[in-house]
Amino acid sequence: MSSIGEYLKSKRIETGLTIDDISNITKISTRYLQGIEDDDWSMMPGDFYAKGFIRSYAKALDVDISELLSESESFRDLSRTHKSQQSTFIAPRTSAPARAKRFGKLFSLTLVLLLVFAVILTIFYYVSTTELDTQDIDNNQLNPDTVIDPNQVSDLEPLREKDPITIPELSEEQPRPENVTITLTEQTQTSYTYQVNSAELSIKIEAINGTCWYEVRENDGRGRVLSTKSLTKGNAEEVNHNQNLWIRLGNPDAVNLFINETLLDKEASSSPRNFQLNIEKD
Template sequence: MTGLGDRLKEARTTKGFTLDDLQSITKIQKRYLSGIENEDYSMMPGSFYVRAFIKQYAEAVDLDPDEMLSLYRENASTEKLDEEKQQHTTPALNRRSISRSNSRFSELMPKITAALFIIVIIAVAYFLILNTASKKPIIEDVGDPDRITMEDSDKSEVKPPDVETESDEEEEPEIVEPEKALQTLTHVSISGEDSNYTLANAEQFLLEIRTTGDSWIGVLDETRKEWMTPARTMTSGGQVEFDVTATEFVRIRVGRSESTEIYVNGELLEYASDRITQNIIIKYENEQ
């Protein structure tokens, strides 16, 4: 624990916010907020979302987002070192276990051999006894045939009563909760260089742009706010991330579409147009 969760929780309680209040303010699900306070990120969709959620949490309770993100990165680096140490230690332990197993097997081998030899001797003797006994004539007293027939006939006529079992309690019907709708990123129309999409059933609008070659990128929202500061040419291996949940739509100006990948909440956007230069316009249909 780095103290990140305690710092955030203390600031929240100082402001008198509950997790439900903070969920309404940040639009982040309460289970994610609780996970951040406990520094348990196992339910998070990815490290990008963890950083985005920590930043929003810190801003909502008036803490320095950069300081909180620094605490998170420090914890992530420590966990990575522990994993590497464990990976180096495990092979050595395995080798010791194998060595001990081989030593125990060597000690038990003479005892196993002796036991198998005794079992073989017993089996041979038992076979010889059975073979000798089978050669002797066997005389059996079958008794009165009529009596046996009558007894067998009486027994055959006795039938067990039919037993019907009824369940004392009726099984309660299983209640199936409806599954939560998955987000949908849908292409709507094309007009010249503009390709229009809608994003629905999504609690967040997290935008990520990656480039595999040189491509000019610009990002604007409905207020003409420029998210790329400044709009520029990104080179191969470039990557930028934006949390645009508060916007109604964004327009992404793509200089070279074949060298540009756009991810929406981790989902890769499929280009509907084969134009090299085009505008990707995504309308965010936030139901909250």
């Protein structure tokens, strides 16, 4: 009786197919198909897969090998051979390499546990040391009931006498300037001209409500700019000069205008106004 491999090989040759053709039809590797034809069952992954490969091979050739499969001595040899191979390779899988792998995992786990233990021990030591230092500091501090040894007083640094406090003498009150006469001599819709009987002019612009921009020039509106700024509520600026002054207020209602410490009684307006101050020397 021919073997399974010989039978399938003869049928393949009769149909004119190659090993590659059978592989494309069955999707089985040519290596396994060649092993079936050569009755070389050592390369098969197992009995179950070997039977399946044989049935697929026979189906591709459109032949029935059920009876041949049950009576074939070669396939019984397959079972014996494959089982023998499995028993042969069981030992290496549980031999030294496997034990070494398990030992390596155990060794790594041991190192991790030791590292964690070392970290915990370090933290515990640090916390304990800190608490001891804190207790020492608390114990070294004197409480109200502590009695000081007179013999130890000499070791203390003597207290320095406080420097005497010098109270500055109050200077005599400076005489206030005499009252200044401010006379309105000319007025237009947006400009005011005042005559001031003083050798110098001291101007103070104080913001009392809102914001006001101002500009102070020497002599008149074409003179040199002495000061310009935008004042907000609570701020003030002063200008002192010995010549005539020209002042422009962007929002007169928002400021008080003092001339030589005298509040100027100006017309209420929120529109820009010009103030010309002319000195009238005695």
